[in-house]
Amino acid sequence: MTTRTMGEPIARRxxxxxxxxxxxxxxxxxxxxxxxxxVRSPHAAARVVDVDVSRALExxxxxxxxxxxxxxxxxxxxxxLLIPHPRLHAPRTGYPLANGVVRHVGEPVAxxxxxxxxxxxxxxxxxxxxxxxxxxxxxxxAAVAAxxxxxxxxxxxxxxxxxxxxxxxxxxxxxxxxxxxxxxAIERSAxxxxxxxxxxxxxxxxxxxxxxxxxxxxxxxxxFALAVKLGVPVDRVEVVAPDVGGGFGVKIVxxxxxxxxxxxxxxxxxxxxxxxxxxREHFVAAAHERGQRHHVSxxxxxxxxxxxxxxxxxxxxxxxxxxxxxVPIITATQLLGPYKPGAYRxxxxxxxxxxxxxxxxxxxGRPQAAFAMERTMDAIAAYLGRDRAEVRAANxxxxxxxxxxxxxTFQDGRPLVYDSGDYPATLDKVKKLVGWDEFPAxxxxxRAAGRRVGIGLACYVEGTGVGPYEGAHVRVxxxxxxxxxxxxxxxxxxxxxxxxxxxxxxxGVPVERVTVVxxxxxxxxxAVGTFASRAAVMSGNAVALAAxxxxxxxxxxxxEALEADPGDLELAEGTVRVRGAPEREIALExxxxxxxxxxxxxxxxTRLATQFVVGRGVEAPPVDEDDEPxxxxxxxxxxxxxxxxxxxxxxxxxxxxxxxxxxILRYCVVHxxxxxxxxxxxxxxxxxxxxxxxxxxxxxxMVYDENGQLLNASFMDFLMPYASEVPKVETDHLxxxxxLNPLGIKGAGEAGTIAASAVLAAAISDxxxxxxxxxxxxxxxxWALRERHARKEEG
Amino acid sequence: xxxxxxxxxxxxxxxxHTVQVPARRLLADCLRQDLGLTGTHLGCEHGVCGACTVxxxxxxxxxxxxxxxxxxxxxxxxxxxxxxPDGGLGPVQQxxxxxxxxxxxxxxxxxxxxxxxxxRDHPDPTxxxxxxxxxxxxxxxxxxxxxxxxxxxxxEINREQP
Numbered sequence: 020m021t022t023r024t025m026g027e028p029i030a031r032r033x034x035x036x037x038x039x040x041x042x043x044x045x046x047x048x049x050x051x052x053x054x055x056x057x058v059r060s061p062h063a064a065a066r067v068v069d070v071d072v073s074r075a076l077e078x079x080x081x082x083x084x085x086x087x088x089x090x091x092x093x094x095x096x097x098x099x100l101l102i103p104h105p106r107l108h109a110p111r112t113g114y115p116l117a118n119g120v121v122r123h124v125g126e127p128v129a130x131x132x133x134x135x136x137x138x139x140x141x142x143x144x145x146x147x148x149x150x151x152x153x154x155x156x157x158x159x160x161a162a163v164a165a166x167x168x169x170x171x172x173x174x175x176x177x178x179x180x181x182x183x184x185x186x187x188x189x190x191x192x193x194x195x196x197x198x199x200x201x202x203x204a205i206e207r208s209a210x211x212x213x214x215x216x217x218x219x220x221x222x223x224x225x226x227x228x229x230x231x232x233x234x235x236x237x238x239x240x241x242x243f244a245l246a247v248k249l250g251v252p253v254d255r256v257e258v259v260a261p262d263v264g265g266g267f268g269v270k271i272v273x274x275x276x277x278x279x280x281x282x283x284x285x286x287x288x289x290x291x292x293x294x295x296x297x298x299r300e301h302f303v304a305a306a307h308e309r310g311q312r313h314h315v316s317x318x319x320x321x322x323x324x325x326x327x328x329x330x331x332x333x334x335x336x337x338x339x340x341x342x343x344x345x346v347p348i349i350t351a352t353q354l355l356g357p358y359k360p361g362a363y364r365x366x367x368x369x370x371x372x373x374x375x376x377x378x379x380x381x382x383x384g385r386p387q388a389a390f391a392m393e394r395t396m397d398a399i400a401a402y403l404g405r406d407r408a409e410v411r412a413a414n415x416x417x418x419x420x421x422x423x424x425x426x427x428t429f430q431d432g433r434p435l436v437y438d439s440g441d442y443p444a445t446l447d448k449v450k451k452l453v454g455w456d457e458f459p460a461x462x463x464x465x466r467a468a469g470r471r472v473g474i475g476l477a478c479y480v481e482g483t484g485v486g487p488y489e490g491a492h493v494r495v496x497x498x499x500x501x502x503x504x505x506x507x508x509x510x511x512x513x514x515x516x517x518x519x520x521x522x523x524x525x526x527g528v529p530v531e532r533v534t535v536v537x538x539x540x541x542x543x544x545x546a547v548g549t550f551a552s553r554a555a556v557m558s559g560n561a562v563a564l565a566a567x568x569x570x571x572x573x574x575x576x577x578x579e580a581l582e583a584d585p586g587d588l589e590l591a592e593g594t595v596r597v598r599g600a601p602e603r604e605i606a607l608e609x610x611x612x613x614x615x616x617x618x619x620x621x622x623x624x625t626r627l628a629t630q631f632v633v634g635r636g637v638e639a640p641p642v643d644e645d646d647e648p649x650x651x652x653x654x655x656x657x658x659x660x661x662x663x664x665x666x667x668x669x670x671x672x673x674x675x676x677x678x679x680x681x682x683i684l685r686y687c688v689v690h691x692x693x694x695x696x697x698x699x700x701x702x703x704x705x706x707x708x709x710x711x712x713x714x715x716x717x718x719x720x721m722v723y724d725e726n727g728q729l730l731n732a733s734f735m736d737f738l739m740p741y742a743s744e745v746p747k748v749e750t751d752h753l754x755x756x757x758x759l760n761p762l763g764i765k766g767a768g769e770a771g772t773i774a775a776s777a778v779l780a781a782a783i784s785d786x787x788x789x790x791x792x793x794x795x796x797x798x799x800x801x802w803a804l805r806e807r808h809a810r811k812e813e814g
Numbered sequence: 815x816x817x818x819x820x821x822x823x824x825x826x827x828x829x830x831h832t833v834q835v836p837a838r839r840l841l842a843d844c845l846r847q848d849l850g851l852t853g854t855h856l857g858c859e860h861g862v863c864g865a866c867t868v869x870x871x872x873x874x875x876x877x878x879x880x881x882x883x884x885x886x887x888x889x890x891x892x893x894x895x896x897x898x899p900d901g902g903l904g905p906v907q908q909x910x911x912x913x914x915x916x917x918x919x920x921x922x923x924x925x926x927x928x929x930x931x932x933x934r935d936h937p938d939p940t941x942x943x944x945x946x947x948x949x950x951x952x953x954x955x956x957x958x959x960x961x962x963x964x965x966x967x968x969x970e971i972n973r974e975q976p
Contacts, residue, residue, distance in 0.1 A: 214918070
């Protein structure tokens with residue numbers, strides 16, 4: 020009998036508390052804590068001349084006001100550069116509170132702590148900051164022109180420049196029988212989780228220990244960072260990610276200014292302090308992504324095969340670079356998707372602007388990459404008058420060419436080598452799902468009826484599960500409960516369920532017996548974090564490895580107890596049995612008791628394990644030299660390199676001939692993320708990813724004016740899609756297991772988002788008969804494009 | 815500079831409470847901080863996202879746009895009050911679980927209250943109506959597809975257990 024849970028669409032373990040209002044998100048904790056609020060810069064670029072707090076002092080309930088002058092030691096130094104890179108030649112990070120200069124609207128200038136948030140905001144309003152405004156750098160044009168600079172000592176506004184090349188791409192383009200040049204742009208958007216950031220800190224002065232709760236994607240790294248910043252020994256710092264209301268990338272950044280200042284103030288004041296970000300703060304003081312402009316030169320043959328591909332792009336990194344240049348590196352390397360150009364060259368410049376910092380948002384540079392590559396494929400097909408799917412297929416890496424080495428360096432500093440994937444099969448599936456071959460007839464019919472419909476196709480390959488490692492601890496309690504802890508966090512991906520399934524499967528216990536703790540450094544201290552679609556790959560495998568060790572130990576102890584050979588034992592339904600002799604069995608909880616030889620008994624179970632009962636005779640120590648007490652184990656999974664998931668999206672849209680409104684009639688996704696732990700969770704990830712992709716393609720953009728003011732910093736004006744805007748997603752899966760990890764998993768978290776702008780631009784182009792080269796596209800953008808193309812045709 | 819307090823009587827999830835609140839205290843903050851009912855979440859504090867939706871005398875309202883002091887005498891139902899009488903999951907809560915209608919769960923309380931009220935008047939909705947019913951609430955995780963399914967499933971559960 021087996022306990023099959025891997026691959027089953029079981030209901031989530033976390034849901035009963037979340038649907039009932041019993042979730043514990045950051046702001047639900049610390050109800051008695053003091054509240055922090057921040058005075059933030061209203062200017063995109065300015066010198067801070069004076070901060071006058073005198074009028075704030077009379078606010079009832081005020082506890083403290085801090086400005087940069089109050090900071091000392093490491094807290095007064097710039098925030099860390101989290102991911103240094105040799106090509107990031109001019110990295111700059113901000114201070115927790117502005118040190119004489121502000122470089123974007125929203126940068127914190129002063130911190131107020133008061134009895135509650137209302138009073139803290141009252142005090143903020145009464146703090147008078149005198150600024151000397153400077154002319155800001157807003158947008159990529161201004162950054163490139165460099166008539167003004169964001170940082171005095173970075174005269175060209177360029178923080179980083181990188182070139183990667185395999186073969187002589189420029190020569191290959193020049194020598195190709197056909198050539199095209201394209202300019203392709205994507206605007207800024209943002210992760211925009213429903214819960215903003217938040218930090219809650221408790222300092223125990225007697226114990227000299229700090230506990231910090233943070234709405235973060237990486238509690239372990241926040242712990243190390245805070246220990247350094249605050250000068251508290253690491254073993255006196257605990258960081259817990261409670262229930263987190265979405266992340267989508269933005270919460271991987273750390274330590275935020277607020278994340279340093281809240282615990283810093285809690286230590287100074289000897290009081291609990293909490294800060295929960297409001298929505299406007301999230302718009303102007305968290306992070307954005309996506310803003311990039313690409314120039315593509317491509318040379319190809321009569322079949323559309325890429326002979327040379329030369330891409331040059333500029334990336335807007337905002338005011339600071341705490342997260343390095345991960346996003347443009349991902350664009351540069353993931354742009355190739357499932358294709359194998361004869362030669363490839365990519366160059367990017369990352370530029371400072373007086374806007375919010377730019378750090379990974381779900382997809383992390385890949386939506387831009389897929390847009391650049393897939394629009395290029397469409398342009399080649401149009402130029403040659405060939406089917407768009409056919410041109411793509413002509414460029415596919417074939418299954419028998421795996422592993423495929425692109426001879427580039429990926430975001431983790433390791434070779435960009437695809438491990439597996441079957442792109443022709445994926446294409447077949449998506450063509451069937453959407454009805455690709457039947458569409459031209461439908462389009463003609465619709466046109467005859469005065470309707471404009473179009474179809475698009477877009478492919479991507481996503482490097483998932485980057486290292487360096489994740490770990491897990493698995494313990495069987497004496498009541499039979501299996502407790503799994505991993506340091507990696509969860510923000511809605513259902514890790515409590517998926518990791519329980521992995522542990523249950525490996526150990527042969529019912530999944531109901533497994534509980535999972537994530538993102539709590541009290542329970543597991545070594546972890547990297549949840550990003551890059553890595554959780555299932557990394558912690559999934561770590562849990563399997565640790566549970567596997569526990570299984571081996573359980574069988575060894577059971578073999579001794581049953582006087583059988585471990586090889587003759589099976590472990591299922593929480594019981595170890597001798598194969599062929601089912602009456603010889605021992606429950607896993609009893610094995611757990613035997614695994615911990617005791618001096619003291621405190622219940623019926625432990626009475627079975629005291630020194631007068633168990634043991635292997637007086638000639639052997641109760642615990643072997645190479646053994647440890649307890650039925651538990653820790654293990655780590657560290658991959659040689661990333662594993663590469665892939666997928667293809669196809670969409671059918673209708674555009675209104677008069678209003679230029681875009682309606683998505685069909686949205687199809689075929690996806691290959693290797694072995695599925697829980698298909699229902701994967702499906703949910705795809706749905707949510709597509710919704711964010713659709714938002715980025717048709718509705719969401721960060722609108723900065725020339726002064727660097729974010730004009731749409733609210734949910735009234737930043738148009739996140741409601742149910743009325745998101746199409747029903749039709750999905751199909753392939754399962755090409757990754758050969759790189761024991762479970763064969765590839766990541767799934769970002770897949771839905773990556774191809775959306777590319778596929779919708781393609782479908783709109785197909786409906787309209789002209790080429791869409793920048794996204795997002797609103798009805799008024801489309802209307803303006805129609806006007807321009809109509810004038811072009813007339814004149 | 816201390817604020818005058820207003821005595822306000824609220825019946826929340828069937829339990830009467832009397833609170834002393836400043837005039838500007840939002841109903842959402844009163845529920846969360848004064849009554850400890852933290853299931854009601856604040857996603858935008860400007861009435862757009864719907865995460866803070868509670869039922870006021872049976873009608874869904876945004877508790878981030880209401881002052882607690884203005885609610886004197888009101889009957890309020892929060893997500894905590896949408897449970898089954900035996901304390902288990904209520905029909906809408908169960909449906910969200912059955913259909914994977916949530917991921918991070920932060921917006922879910924607002925959907926649960928909204929759908930609970932809506933189903934009273936629409937016991938047998940079509941898929942299109944179900945989508946319309948949740949059209950005023952934002953979710954960043956699910957893409958709404960499974961929330962629409964949850965609404966239909968909740969209607970089914972309601973019909974099974976009249």
